[in-house]
Amino acid sequence: MNLSYKYLSIVFLLICFATNACKKEAIGTTPTIDFSIQVSGDTVRFTNLTSDAKSYKWDFGDGDSSTEENPMHIYPGKGKYVPTLYAVAQNGAQAQGSTVIHISKTSPILLNDNTLxxxxxxxxxxxxxxxxxxxxxxxxxxxxxxxxxxxxxxxxxxxxxxxxxxxxxxxxxxxxxxxxxxxxxxxxxxxxxxxxxxxxxxxxxxxxxxxxxxxxxxxxxxxxxxxxxxxxxxxxxxxxxxxxxxxxxxxxxxxxxxxxxxxxxxxxxxxxxxxxxxxxxxxxxxxxxxxx
Incomplete structure (x- = not known):
């Protein structure tokens, strides 16, 4: 093999290495679970504040689940529930986080409906x-x-x-x-x-x-x-x-x-x-x- 061929081969390998390094996906980190809840009677609105994730799944703690990013859920009655949010990052890393919700007795009474x-x-x-x-x-x-x-x-x-x-x-x-x-x-x-x-x-x-x-x-x-x-x-x-x-x-x-x-x-x-x-x-x- 002549010297010029060896030189071209080395240059080619260096170019490929550099190109692969540029195209390689970032390793990324595990998502940090963050969400807020708003309770109104037996209805709970979940607002997802988690970043660096490509998909989500909610387990509401009562047997129901959702893959919506910001779901609203109606609980079956008063009690203690532990909803959990599962998130998957772009690199496949997974994380989860839970909270405790107390659903108290609700009332059918509305004071702003102009009726008794x-x-x-x-x-x-x-x-x-x-x-x-x-x-x-x-x-x-x-x-x-x-x-x-x-x-x-x-x-x-x-x-x-x-x-x-x-x-x-x-x-x-x-x-x-x-x-x-x-x-x-x-x-x-x-x-x-x-x-x-x-x-x-x-x-x-x-x-x-x-x-x-x-x-x-x-x-x-x-x-x-x-x-x-x-x-x-x-x-x-x-x-x-x-x-x-x-x-x-x-x-x-x-x-x-x-x-x-x-x-x-x-x-x-x-x-x-x-x-x-x-x-x-x-x-x-x-x-x-x-x-x-």
Whole structure:
């Protein structure tokens, strides 16, 4: 073999080596699993934030799965679930990451749907007043992880400006909070008082929260600094009967235990007379169990 041929061969090999080095796929790294979740009732939206991956698979922890990058999944009911995201990188490297989701009880109640028909599906936590209940006819309650919902039928109008007093036994413990003859069965840790249905920005007595202090036999409540702790939904005047719905924020009012007691008293706008009570006067307040 002559020298020039050897030289050309070496140059050719060097060129091939350089070319192969340029075309070789990057080795890459194992994907770093990253995703966020947004829970609304029993529906969860998964947002995939993982980079450097070519394919994904979700195991939702309830027997279902998806290969969508950002799926939405409806869970079959309340409980603890462990969804897992599997990712495969361009080089074939695989990684996975999991989180824990707690699906709490959901409620059919919607406060922004301009109807009260969703309350028709409830058959529990329904209280029907006797004549002793005054202007109260019926009360219904429901809840989810974030709110306690209420529905009332009353002999009243919004323009009456009735004052509402909600007595709340936040821990269902009669050894703490106010002991009152208005309702038995509980010690009332919180009081929500005001003209519930009037425009709260202009109402002479806006609904305000108070916490009990001092001895159990002393009507001593201090104001709490809270905002947006309640909402009013649909309000319907059906002849002489006023029907309306609303909710209280469980977290802001510390109503996060397994049960609470609630009793409501209505008074005329000038405080001149008591108009109604739910439950009936001098009976046990309503026990609302809140199992998650």
């Amino acid at each position: 028909s969703d309350w028709d599906t409830l058959s529990v936590n329904v209280y029907t007043s006797s004549p002793a209940g005054g202007n109260f006819i019926m009360g219904k309650f429901d809840y989810d992880a974030n709110n306690i919902y209420f529905y009332f039928e009353m002999k009243a109008t919004v323009a009456d400006g009735n004052i509402f007093d909600f007595y709340l036994d936040a821990d269902n413990n009669a050894s703490t909070g106010l002991l009152t003859g208005d309702f038995t069965g509980g010690g009332y840790d919180e009081l929500l008082e005001g003209q519930l249905l009037l425009n709260q920005s202009t109402a002479p007595i806006p609904l305000a929260p108070y916490v009990h202090t001092g001895a159990q036999n002393a009507f001593s409540f201090d104001a709490m600094t809270l905002s947006d702790f309640f909402k009013i939904g649909t309000v319907v005047q059906d002849g002489a009967i006023l029907k309306f719905e609303g909710s209280f924020d469980r977290n802001k009012l510390n109503l996060t235990g397994p049960a609470i007691r609630v009793g409501i008293i209505t008074t005329k706008s000038d405080w001149s007379a008591t108009l109604g009570s739910l439950p009936d006067p001098s009976t046990d307040s309503y026990l609302l169990n809140l199992p998650e």
